[in-house]
Each structure stands twice: as structure tokens, then as C-alpha cells.
Amino acid sequence: DVVLTQSPLSLPVTLGQPASISCRSNQNLLYSDGNTYVNWFQQRPGQSPRRLIYRVFNRDSGVPDRFSGSGSGTDFTLKISRVEAEDVGVYYCMQGTHWPPNTFGQGTKLEIK
Amino acid sequence: EVQLVESGGGLVQPGGSLRLSCAASGFIFSSHRMHWVRLAPGKGLEYVAAITTNGDSTYYAGSVEGRFSISRDNSRSTLYLQMGSLRVEDTAVYYCARETQWGCGGDYWGQGTQVTVSS
Numbered sequence: 344d345v346v347l348t349q350s351p352l353s354l355p356v357t358l359g360q361p362a363s364i365s366c367r368s369n370q371n372l373l374y375s376d377g378n379t380y381v382n383w384f385q386q387r388p389g390q391s392p393r394r395l396i397y398r399v400f401n402r403d404s405g406v407p408d409r410f411s412g413s414g415s416g417t418d419f420t421l422k423i424s425r426v427e428a429e430d431v432g433v434y435y436c437m438q439g440t441h442w443p444p445n446t447f448g449q450g451t452k453l454e455i456k
Numbered sequence: 457e458v459q460l461v462e463s464g465g466g467l468v469q470p471g472g473s474l475r476l477s478c479a480a481s482g483f484i485f486s487s488h489r490m491h492w493v494r495l496a497p498g499k500g501l502e503y504v505a506a507i508t509t510n511g512d513s514t515y516y517a518g519s520v521e522g523r524f525s526i527s528r529d530n531s532r533s534t535l536y537l538q539m540g541s542l543r544v545e546d547t548a549v550y551y552c553a554r555e556t557q558w559g560c561g562g563d564y565w566g567q568g569t570q571v572t573v574s575s
Binding site: 344374378380382384386391392393394397398403433435437439440442443444445446447448449450 | 563568
């Protein structure tokens with residue numbers, strides 16, 4: 344199975360400051376169709392997961408534009424340009440390229456300093 | 457409005473069984489691959505199982521293979537997860553999720569149902 348390694352695992356951020364989460368894969372996530380199936384999910388406390396980004400950089404409907412995704416091959420990043428209080432939660436990268444199974448990273452817990 | 461509503465969770469003894477259901481509405485259920493994902497206490501999200509649109513193919517995480525069975529009834533717009541030989545480490549909130557684009561994970565998720573395995 345593909346292993347996704349996120350860093351950092353804990354991310355204290357001051358309100359209004361940027362945040363960045365790294366996701367590294369032990370296998371290339373470029374699929375034979377030319378797409379890279381790396382997705383990002385947010386899970387706020389007490390809520391269900393919510394997808395923020397799909398196929399590396401595509402924002403889901405309703406996701407604020409302060410969230411952005413980038414990367415290629417084995418290295419991927421989720422960035423928040425200016426952290427707001429509602430961004431507190433756990434963030435997961437997920438790969439769907441080498442399916443089955445889908446695999447998630449360990450999660451990164453974002454908190455406000 | 458897309459809705460996924462899980463049910464069937466509860467407290468069960470080790471070695472016991474449980475069947476989870478996920479009732480879908482607001483979309484054409486039979487057009488979507490469906491997944492079960494769980495969140496155990498103090499851990500991260502873990503893929504559990506998936507099923508293709510017509511149910512002809514299923515996939516399982518290694519940790520549940522041989523003990524869990526995913527199925528669907530497209531006439532009832534319902535997804536199921538039959539869980540057997542339950543272990544303490546299966547304790548988690550179980551979510552069903554709809555996949556719209558291959559490889560992109562769940563674009564809609566249910567609210568989750570709690571499964572607790574304990575003696």
C-alpha cells in the first residue's frame with residue numbers, strides 16, 4: 344500500500360498568519376491518465392470530514408480561496424494563506440491513484456496559538 | 457440536497473456482529489461508488505471498504521478483510537457494512553462517503569455512527 348507521511352503533525356498558528364502542511368508519498372502518485380489523485384480533507388472537531396481539494400489543486404465548491412493545493416509526483420502541499428478560527432481541526436491528505444485501497448496521511452492537527 | 461445518514465452502530469462484545477446502514481437521498485445512488493471510512497479514538501481516518509456502482513466489485517482494508525462485508529441495495533438507495541468477529545480495535549466512528557470522481561475520495565459524507573467493541 345501507498346504510505347503518505349504528513350508534516351508537521353501538530354501546527355499551532357496565529358490568527359491571520361499562513362499555514363502549510365506537507366504530504367509525501369512513498370510512490371509516485373501520477374496516474375497513467377495524466378492525473379494525480381491527491382486530495383485534502385478537513386475534519387473540524389465533532390464534525391464529519393469535508394473534502395477541500397481534489398486532484399492536487401482543485402478547490403471544492405464553497406471552500407474559501409485562502410485554501411490552495413500544489414505539488415507533483417511524491418510531494419504535495421496544502422496552504423492556508425491566512426488562518427481563521429474556523430480552520431481549527433485535523434487535515435488529511437489522501438491518495439486515490441494506487442487504488443485499492445485509498446490511503447490517508449496520519450493527519451495534521453491545526454490549532455490557534 | 458445530498459444526504460447520507462448512517463445507522464446501526466452501538467455497543468457490542470468482542471467477537472460479535474453488527475450491520476451498519478447508510479441511507480442516501482438527493483442524488484442518483486446507483487451512479488456512485490461508495491465507501492466506508494472510520495475514525496478510531498486518538499487515530500486518523502482509515503479507509504475500510506468500497507463498492508462499485510452496481511456492487512460487482514468490493515475492496516477492503518487489510519485490517520478488516522475476511523471479517524467485514526460491504527454491500528448495497530440500489531433499489532433502496534442504501535449502503536451496508538456487515539461487521540463480524542469484531543475486535544476492540546474496531547471501535548470507531550464509521551462514516552459512509554459518496555465518490556463522484558474516480559480517485560478523488562468522498563465529496564459527501566454522512567454524520568457517522570459510533571461502534572464500540574467492549575466486554
